[in-house]
Amino acid sequence: MPDVTTLIEVLLIVIKVVVIAMILFSLPMPLTWLERKVAGHIQVRLGPWRVGPHGILQAVADAIKLMLKEDITPDKADKFLFRLAPLLALVPAFAVFVTIPFGESISIPFIERDVTLYIADMNVGILYILAIAGLGIYGVILGGWASNSKYSLLGALRSSAQMISYEIAISFAAIGVVMIANSLSLVDIVGAQSGSILNWNILYLPVGPVWFAIFLIASLAEINRIPFDLPEDEGTLGAGFHTEYSGMRFSLFMLAEYVAMVTVSILCVLLFFGGWNAPFDMPLPIPPIPAIFWFIGKVSAFIYFFMWLRFTLPRYRYDQLMTLGWKVLIPISLVNILVTGYMRI
Amino acid sequence: MNLASLNINIYSLLPLLMVVGLALFVLVLDFFIPRGGKRALGYVSALGLVCILPFVPMFIETVPSYAGFVIADTYSAFFNVVFLVSSAFAIFISIDYLRRLGSESGEYYYIMLFATAGMMIMASANDLIGLYVGLELMSMSFYILVALRPGKGAEGALKYFVLGAMSSGILLYGISFAYGFSGTTNVNEMAAIVYRLPDNNTYLYLALALIGAGFAFKIAAFPFHVWSPDAYEGAPTPVTALLSVGSKAAAFAVFLRVFAVALPAFHGQWSDMLWVISAATMIFGSVVAIPQKNIIRMLAYSSIAHAGVILMGIVVNSSAGASAVLYYSLVYAFMNVGAFTVAALASRGDGGEQLTDLRGLASRRPWLAFFMALFMVSLAGIPPTAGFMAKFFVLASAVHAGYYWLAVIAVISTAIALFFYARVIFYMYMRDYEGAELPERSLFTCVTYGVVLILTAVGTLALGVYPSAILDIAVRAVGPLFTI
Amino acid sequence: MEQLFFYIFSIVAIVSAILVVSVRNPVHSALYLIICFLQVAAMFVLLRSPFLAAVQVFIYVGAVMVLFLFAVMVLDLGKERLKDSMHSQSILGGALAIVLFFIAFYLVYNGDIVAPLGAYTETALMKNTEVIGAALYTKYIYPFEVVSLILLVALVGAITLVMRHKDN
Numbered sequence: 002m003p004d005v006t007t008l009i010e011v012l013l014i015v016i017k018v019v020v021i022a023m024i025l026f027s028l029p030m031p032l033t034w035l036e037r038k039v040a041g042h043i044q045v046r047l048g049p050w051r052v053g054p055h056g057i058l059q060a061v062a063d064a065i066k067l068m069l070k071e072d073i074t075p076d077k078a079d080k081f082l083f084r085l086a087p088l089l090a091l092v093p094a095f096a097v098f099v100t101i102p103f104g105e106s107i108s109i110p111f112i113e114r115d116v117t118l119y120i121a122d123m124n125v126g127i128l129y130i131l132a133i134a135g136l137g138i139y140g141v142i143l144g145g146w147a148s149n150s151k152y153s154l155l156g157a158l159r160s161s162a163q164m165i166s167y168e169i170a171i172s173f174a175a176i177g178v179v180m181i182a183n184s185l186s187l188v189d190i191v192g193a194q195s196g197s198i199l200n201w202n203i204l205y206l207p208v209g210p211v212w213f214a215i216f217l218i219a220s221l222a223e224i225n226r227i228p229f230d231l232p233e234d235e236g237t238l239g240a241g242f243h244t245e246y247s248g249m250r251f252s253l254f255m256l257a258e259y260v261a262m263v264t265v266s267i268l269c270v271l272l273f274f275g276g277w278n279a280p281f282d283m284p285l286p287i288p289p290i291p292a293i294f295w296f297i298g299k300v301s302a303f304i305y306f307f308m309w310l311r312f313t314l315p316r317y318r319y320d321q322l323m324t325l326g327w328k329v330l331i332p333i334s335l336v337n338i339l340v341t342g343y344m345r346i
Numbered sequence: 347m348n349l350a351s352l353n354i355n356i357y358s359l360l361p362l363l364m365v366v367g368l369a370l371f372v373l374v375l376d377f378f379i380p381r382g383g384k385r386a387l388g389y390v391s392a393l394g395l396v397c398i399l400p401f402v403p404m405f406i407e408t409v410p411s412y413a414g415f416v417i418a419d420t421y422s423a424f425f426n427v428v429f430l431v432s433s434a435f436a437i438f439i440s441i442d443y444l445r446r447l448g449s450e451s452g453e454y455y456y457i458m459l460f461a462t463a464g465m466m467i468m469a470s471a472n473d474l475i476g477l478y479v480g481l482e483l484m485s486m487s488f489y490i491l492v493a494l495r496p497g498k499g500a501e502g503a504l505k506y507f508v509l510g511a512m513s514s515g516i517l518l519y520g521i522s523f524a525y526g527f528s529g530t531t532n533v534n535e536m537a538a539i540v541y542r543l544p545d546n547n548t549y550l551y552l553a554l555a556l557i558g559a560g561f562a563f564k565i566a567a568f569p570f571h572v573w574s575p576d577a578y579e580g581a582p583t584p585v586t587a588l589l590s591v592g593s594k595a596a597a598f599a600v601f602l603r604v605f606a607v608a609l610p611a612f613h614g615q616w617s618d619m620l621w622v623i624s625a626a627t628m629i630f631g632s633v634v635a636i637p638q639k640n641i642i643r644m645l646a647y648s649s650i651a652h653a654g655v656i657l658m659g660i661v662v663n664s665s666a667g668a669s670a671v672l673y674y675s676l677v678y679a680f681m682n683v684g685a686f687t688v689a690a691l692a693s694r695g696d697g698g699e700q701l702t703d704l705r706g707l708a709s710r711r712p713w714l715a716f717f718m719a720l721f722m723v724s725l726a727g728i729p730p731t732a733g734f735m736a737k738f739f740v741l742a743s744a745v746h747a748g749y750y751w752l753a754v755i756a757v758i759s760t761a762i763a764l765f766f767y768a769r770v771i772f773y774m775y776m777r778d779y780e781g782a783e784l785p786e787r788s789l790f791t792c793v794t795y796g797v798v799l800i801l802t803a804v805g806t807l808a809l810g811v812y813p814s815a816i817l818d819i820a821v822r823a824v825g826p827l828f829t830i
Numbered sequence: 831m832e833q834l835f836f837y838i839f840s841i842v843a844i845v846s847a848i849l850v851v852s853v854r855n856p857v858h859s860a861l862y863l864i865i866c867f868l869q870v871a872a873m874f875v876l877l878r879s880p881f882l883a884a885v886q887v888f889i890y891v892g893a894v895m896v897l898f899l900f901a902v903m904v905l906d907l908g909k910e911r912l913k914d915s916m917h918s919q920s921i922l923g924g925a926l927a928i929v930l931f932f933i934a935f936y937l938v939y940n941g942d943i944v945a946p947l948g949a950y951t952e953t954a955l956m957k958n959t960e961v962i963g964a965a966l967y968t969k970y971i972y973p974f975e976v977v978s979l980i981l982l983v984a985l986v987g988a989i990t991l992v993m994r995h996k997d998n
Contacts, residue, residue: 135896138892
């Protein structure tokens with residue numbers, strides 16, 4: 002019989018995994034509703050309104066609709082890959098959360114032990130996230146290829162070229178942060194930014210804001226959101242790589258996309274905005290705000306920011322996209338690496 | 347690890363750094379030179395190499411530097427001279443060759459310089475990892491250079507690349523076994539460990555076989571030669587010249603260094619393996635060269651046969667054998683570059699270099715035919731040329747060490763080889779000229795080719811008539827390999 | 831426990847490697863290669879080298895294979911069956927590979943690895959990334975810099991060959 006502590010450890014990990022998975026699975030529902038609401042208000046209309054108060058149940062209705070819809074597999078498709086592709090998109094999006102910390106640790110009264118708010122503090126955390134997030138592209142490529150349709154194939158081609166190009170810039174930005182924090186572990190990176198707002202990487206002048214800009218632009222391209230959503234450019238490609246998908250499989254792709262957006266928001270917060278650290282010490286005698294709320298607040302702000310961008314900016318042209326990646330972001334990154342290195346000596 | 351133990355010594359790398367610096371300089375210069383004037387880059391590269399040449403013997407550091415990765419001993423200096431000379435020649439004849447081909451470009455020159463740098467890294471490598479990265483730098487450059495010939499280049503480059511990548515894999519696999527066996531990749535440390543151990547560890551046999559196969563690929567020894575005729579034929583002819591001379595010499599340099607310094611305790615095992623490869627290569631190269639219609643392919647198979655002969659010097663594993671290898675490499679650089687220069691000059695347009703193109707060359711271009719004849723005589727190994735002396739030294743060391751059968755095979759293969767070398771001379775002097783007129787050459791062309799031809803011819807003759815000077819240097823150069 | 835995982839990973843790696851060369855569709859072949867790479871990454875984790883594992887996934891699976899699939903899709907190799915372009919050499923090649931395998935197996939089985947084990951303790955390996963970084967910038971600085979030259983040449987070469995093709 003294994004001793005009780007090990008058992009509890011294992012149990013805790015299982016509980017954490019289940020909780021995170023449940024949150025991630027249910028998160029797209031409020032997010033779709035929110036996105037449509039934001040879109041509506043930016044475009045001076047109401048957005049969803051009919052189902053429930055302020056259309057709040059619209060997302061539930063959508064989910065039911067997607068589940069009940071017929072699941073079509075094209076006749077000439079590569080059946081196995083066609084079915085595998087949505088899962089290949091989804092699994093990396095979830096796997097990233099293994100190493101994402103939501104806070105340091107909290108003590109739970111009943112079992113009298115501190116519980117860390119992350120599943121694993123890998124010493125190569127950031128590298129792991131970049132590596133695993135990069136695998137999400139296989140869902141796009143194989144989905145596009147297996148559909149055996151020209152729109153899907155073109156969408157997949159665009160997507161793979163785009164993601165490969167911007168992965169370089171995003172890694173450079175991550176390297177910049179690693180150079181500043183002297184660690185690849187996300188917990189350490191956040192720890193290095195504790196204290197006050199002045200320690201946040203975004204305010205590590207002059208390189209911090211540049212890294213943040215590079216990271217933001219590159220990750221927008223990486224998750225295929227406007228203004229870089231060329232792979233699903235309705236005007237020229239139908240719906241891009243998921244043109245042939247319907248029903249549940251389609252919703253898996255959507256789910257992966259929303260999770261990716263959340264991941265990017267979280268990464269922005271962890272790498273540049275101090276993670277769960279408060280911007281300043283509360284001078285008032287009120288009880289301090291728990292770290293997790295700071296974290297959620299910052300992440301929510303970023304999610305809103307991405308939605309805001311989506312309904313504000315027009316779409317880039319494909320050659321402009323490539324030019325921006327290769328001829329602007331990468332050279333700037335290289336120079337910035339030098340400057341950061343000089344500052345860290 | 348403290349920094350002092352690394353022995354950072356910039357002087358041990360200076361010639362290499364100069365070549366890399368020259369390459370980077372040409373790379374940057376390329377941006378500022380308009381499309382039509384790229385030949386200037388050729389002059390800069392060739393003259394730069396000539397200027398670097400005197401620095402090579404000046405920086406001899408007998409202690410390994412950079413944590414044992416680099417050793418700038420007399421041995422590597424000798425090979426560096428071979429590389430710089432052959433590379434300067436090759437770049438010099440490229441200038442006109444590229445103009446005729448209509449594909450002048452700046453990349454060609456600096457990739458050629460990077461290839462030279464790769465060879466220098468190999469020659470001064472004292473560690474299997476350093477050796478491997480040098481080999482990759484050289485090979486990578488050659489993959490690109492071979493592909494630079496419009497039309498035919500792609501096929502040759504693809505074959506070279508696919509087989510080259512595989513051979514690199516085999517070499518690395520062998521290196522990993524050697525590392526697993528000894529726990530080090532450093533040549534000296536490995537030698538020390540190997541001496542202490544019982545010599546029947548089959549684990550190292552595998553390392554020997556795989557590393558040997560990887561090197562044999564680079565020197566195009568039978569049965570790892572299949573890439574070479576296609577790559578040689580497809581490449582721009584000056585690249586072929588450098589490929590057959592420089593890359594082979596570099597491979598021999600590491601071959602000798604690894605087998606003679608790191609694994610002398612296993613001489614009994616690896617010499618048997620190389621004995622077979624050497625004999626097979628000599629016979630195969632000589633026999634298959636006979637039916638060739640294309641002069642480049644013929645020279646490719648001739649080059650395979652020569653590799654077999656040079657390999658004998660490694661099999662022997664003595665100071666005499668190793669110095670013969672060095673001497674042979676230098677001589678081979680002169681005569682083979684010369685032969686390829688004539689081949690580049692005598693070919694008509696882009697129709698390939700057919701042997702029949704040489705018919706009646708003596709009546710049209712007596713000097714050209716004379717030079718070609720001289721190089722053929724030397725390649726065949728007839729006195730008083732250097733080719734004879736080189737073969738003589740290798741054979742003498744083999745006989746001295748008791749490898750009688752190998753020497754006999756070498757003599758037989760030389761006799762066979764005489765046939766196809768003589769046929770070139772026969773075509774030039776005994777056949778009448780037919781077909782279209784040779785295109786007129788400008789004065790500029792005559793001068794550049796003339797310089798290269800005269801220098802290579804002088805080298806071929808001088809080394810044959812008065813070999814002792816260079817041989818003495820070669821004997822001294824291999825000293826560091828056999829003192830430990 | 832660890833050995834069990836090692837055998838699982840290696841068996842999957844070997845099986846997928848065999849499938850890479852035996853399936854007929856290039857895209858499926860690439861997929862099996864990805865699986866094989868992932869197993870290798872897992873083995874790096876077992877060897878206490880999470881950095882190499884992450885890099886393996888990042889570079890080979892995340893970048894190299896994506897470009898490979900990209901090329902396959904652009905050239906539309908999916909419809910062309912590889913077997914059509916293979917001659918009867920596959921039997922000979924397979925036989926040769928098996929013979930080589932048995933020779934290698936025999937030599938490895940009879941030999942013994944006498945090299946001392948790695949100098950690093952479990953605690954030192956926890957700082958895996960630092961160990962690798964320090965080694966790269968001290969002991970291995972020379973090959974490290976040469977590799978940068980190789981990358982430069984490869985970069986220039988790739989661009990040159992493509993642009994040249996475009997001119998014609």
